[in-house]
Amino acid sequence: MAFAVSDELLGTFVPIAVYWIYSGIYVLLGDLEKYRLHTKAEENVKNIVSKSTVIKGVLVQQAFQISVSLLLFAVISDGSGIAKPQPSFLAIIVQFLVAMFVLDTWQYFMHRYMHINKFLYKHIHSKHHTLVVPYAFGALFNHPLEGLLLDTVGGALAFLVSGMTPRTGIFFFSFATIKTVDDHCGLWLPGNPLHALFSNNSAYHDVHHQLYGSKYNFSQPFFVMWDRILGTYMPYSLEKRKEGGLEARPIKHKS
Secondary structure (H helix, E strand, O other): OEEEEEOOHHHHHHHHHHHHHHHHHHHHOOOOOHHOOOHHHHHHHOOOOOOHHHHHHHHHHHEEEEEEEEHHHOOOOOOOOOOOOOOOHHHHHHHHHHHHHHHHHHHHHHHHHHHHHHHHHHHHHHEEEEEEOOHHHHHOOOOHHHHHHHHHHHHHHHHHHHHHHHHHHHHHHHHHHHHHHHHHOEEEOOHHHHHHHHOOHHHHHHHHHOOHOOOOOOOOOOOOOHHHHHHOOEEEEEEEEOOOOOOEEEEEOOO
């Protein structure tokens, strides 16, 4: 007898599995010094939180994510247990684009406000910035409240506004997870298709994690449109370091 797993359960748990599998691949790849945006020594010195603490923090956030996801699906379910029919491929593409726009918009303004508001930054968002040198499995290392507001609520809004089915949601949130992990991987790997497709990438986000970039490059996880429109975009150039590897150096910002 086949064991059927609902799209709702897959949509809840597959992106979490993708997070650990994809970030785990980066761990298995090793240090890759010539492609790093910071040296390993910088990572060890500048990051003030241990990797075991980061793993625990991510697991806590994902527990919240699971709870909200299951609650959302329970609320919108018609109780029939029958999967909704999938729309056309073109409609799914449109839903993806709408969801990407909604998620980017929500996260830009919430993220920016958490930097502007000193109380929220000190007590909430600064936890994420304890990783001055980001790495892959630290992508979702946040205060639980930030994870709930930025990622979980933002994802729920993107899902509802776009009108996607739970099955489409499996692919959308898995893709968004891959993108988020990649943005925090701390590497600039040659041939990375995400760097070719998106200006919002590991180097772009690395700028934001540095002290000089804390008021810039708020956009995540897909586009940079809100930073460009609202004047918070900090351009950069990728330069080779003498000791090996690469560095995202800011270009003089035009006010």
